[in-house]
Amino acid sequence: MAVKMAVETAVEMNPGAIPRPGGVRNRDFCPPNLDFAMAAALEEANERADTLAQKLEQCEEARKKAESDAVQAKREADKAKADAAGVEDVRKRLHAAETSLSEHISAQSAREAAVTKRIRIQNRRFVNRTSQEFKLEDPDNDSLLDAVSFLEFHGTEAREGMDEARAGLSKLFPYFFPKKEEPATFLGLAKCFNPPEDLGLKMRHENMKVAVESTVALFADSQQIIDWTKVGDTEQIEQTRWRSLVKAAEN
Structure with a gap:
C-alpha cells in the first residue's frame, strides 16, 4: 500500500513517467529522480512494515503475558477460595472449641458448687456433735477452699478426740468386759460401751x-x-x- 501510494505520487508529479501502451515508456518525459522516489517509498514502506511487525510482536508478547497473568490470577483466585474455605473451617473449629470450653467451665463450676455444699454439710454435722466452731484467720475468699479449711480443722479435732476417747475406753475395757478381747477398731470399741442395756x-x-x-x-x-x-x-x-x-x- 505504501509503495502504491509512493508510485501514484511520483506519477502525479511526473506524468511523463507513465508507461505507453505496449510497454514502451516515453523517455523524453521520464524524470531522472523516479527511481529515487520509488526507493524512498519502498524504504518507508519497509520501515512501516518493521514498525508494524514490532508492534505485532509486542502485541503477541502482551497477549501471552495477559494469558499468563490470567492463569496466575485464576490460580490465586483458586488458592484464595481454598484459603477462605480453610479459614471458615478454622472458624467453625474455633467456635466448637469455645463452646466446648464454655460447657466444660459451666460443668466444672456446677461440680465445685456441689462439692462445696457437701463439705459445708459435713462441717455443720461436726459442729452439731462437737459444739466447736472455727474462724479462719486468713480466708482464701474461695468458697470451696474455705470449706476445705474448715473441714481440716474439724478433722483435726475429731482425730484428737478419738485418740483421747480410745485411750480412756481402753483403760476401762478390762473392768467392764473382763472376759472379752478389746476390739481393734475405735468404732468397735466405742460400740462396746454403748449397748442396748x-x-x-x-x-x-x-x-x-x-x-x-x-x-x-x-x-x-x-x-x-x-x-x-x-x-x-x-x-x-x-x-x-x-x-x-x-x-x-x-x-
Whole structure:
C-alpha cells in the first residue's frame, strides 16, 4: 500500500513517467529522480512494515503475558477460595472449641458448687456433735477452699478426740468386759460401751452381787448363826468382828 501510494505520487508529479501502451515508456518525459522516489517509498514502506511487525510482536508478547497473568490470577483466585474455605473451617473449629470450653467451665463450676455444699454439710454435722466452731484467720475468699479449711480443722479435732476417747475406753475395757478381747477398731470399741442395756446399772448389779457373795462368805467364815430374815440388821453381828472380817477381806 505504501509503495502504491509512493508510485501514484511520483506519477502525479511526473506524468511523463507513465508507461505507453505496449510497454514502451516515453523517455523524453521520464524524470531522472523516479527511481529515487520509488526507493524512498519502498524504504518507508519497509520501515512501516518493521514498525508494524514490532508492534505485532509486542502485541503477541502482551497477549501471552495477559494469558499468563490470567492463569496466575485464576490460580490465586483458586488458592484464595481454598484459603477462605480453610479459614471458615478454622472458624467453625474455633467456635466448637469455645463452646466446648464454655460447657466444660459451666460443668466444672456446677461440680465445685456441689462439692462445696457437701463439705459445708459435713462441717455443720461436726459442729452439731462437737459444739466447736472455727474462724479462719486468713480466708482464701474461695468458697470451696474455705470449706476445705474448715473441714481440716474439724478433722483435726475429731482425730484428737478419738485418740483421747480410745485411750480412756481402753483403760476401762478390762473392768467392764473382763472376759472379752478389746476390739481393734475405735468404732468397735466405742460400740462396746454403748449397748442396748444400761452398762452402768449392769456393772452396779455385778458389783452388788460380788458384795453379797463376799458378805455371805464373811458370815460363813465367822461361824455365827445368821437369821437371814434380818440380814439387813447390822446389830446381828458384833461390830468388832465385822470390822475385822472386812479388813481381812480387803487384805
